Amino acid sequence: MRSLPARPAAVALLALMAGACAPDRPASQDAHGAVAFNEAAWTAKREADIPADSLGASVKRGLYLLRFTPESLPQYATSGLRCTSCHQDDGIKLSAGSLTGAHARFPQYMSRTGAVIDLADRVNYCFTRSLAGNVLPKESREMTDILAYLAFISEGIPSGYHMSTAAMPKMPTELEGDAARGAQLYVEKTCSTCHGANGEGLGVLPPLWGPRSYSIGASMARIERVAAFIYRNMPQVNPGSLSEQEAWDLAAYINGQPRPDSPAKEFDWPVGGNPKDVPYDLRSGHKAYRPPTLLPRSTPQRAIVPVPPRAGPAAR
Ligand code: HEC
Ligand code: HEC
Structure with a gap:
């Protein structure tokens, strides 16, 4: 193998530049306590x-659970959807509910729950x-594997940092x-060729409405969210x-169709602050x-995630 003769001056200069560019602190706090991080x-x-180690095996299994959710977890993922139906490209695509950095931004206060959730x-x-x-038990191997994958695609993002691409x-x-x-657009724009004339999905192509689709409690059931997608x-x-x-027209058509209920949805946004397009009474x-x-x-009783105790004196 041929290699270029080393030119001491150039090598020294390169080393200097590398040193100057390499961040010595991956995360730091500014004067206001916010985390500074070069997202770009x-x-x-x-x-x-x-x-190729034990952690890698868990990460890989987590990734495959995102891709093959109903095949791998038929008791929990009972619809025609998988995680990557919405979180496209293994959860990495920025315009499709990117999961990169999610591990760094939780626990988090969620206004829909009205509590801090993990x-x-x-x-x-x-x-x-x-x-x-249905709820996947928190202590299960599979939940740990999903979290391991989410941590893996957040590696290097400082804890507490909110990516601008989070939502x-x-x-x-x-x-x-x-x-x-x-x-009309549903047919003209070829949606029906992949998602079926009745939104029922075709093979691995996901449904958009009906019994195998997302429930009314999903973010996607809000017209603005599905229009954005x-x-x-x-x-x-x-x-x-x-x-x-x-x-917007496609979103109005799709979200106007029948879809699964979401038990206990009326308790969402317990202290208000809900978006105006929530399609159920609160x-x-x-x-x-x-x-x-x-x-x-x-199995409605298995479809409710228990609300964690709210913070404050009452929780002690
Ligand atoms: C029907 C579409 C859909 C499916 C299927 C779906 N999600 Fe989501 N998910 C969303 C939407 C929409 C959001 C909220 C994004 C927003 O509003 O910006 C979200 C948010 C999330 C978040 C929080 C991201 C953050 O940083 O706040 C996580 C984590 C997540 N999903 C994981 C999963 C996993 C794991 C699966 C499979 C078990 C899954 N999702 C299946 C649509 C979906
Ligand atoms: C060539 C096939 C194809 C066409 C055409 C197509 N989709 Fe999709 N769609 C998909 C696939 C595949 C996914 C799952 C995401 C993935 O695998 O990348 C998806 C996901 C979705 C989702 C989120 C998941 C779900 O099922 O709820 C919505 C909403 C959606 N498509 C709406 C539409 C609309 C509206 C149109 C027409 C403008 C359309 N699609 C046209 C293949 C298609």
């Missing part, structure tokens, strides 16, 4: 980076609401969706080709926005 220079690890509870919200399935980007404009126009990520073969109005006073027909759950 960070990239998530991928499957090929998973180490990452396993957040995963279980997606099991019970997004997947319309699915909001729709740039607030519009009214027209469900009748959405029904559709606008940036669908149709799968040509993302970015829809106008904002088309995405005890805190909100009236359902364009409520769909609800389909019964076969």
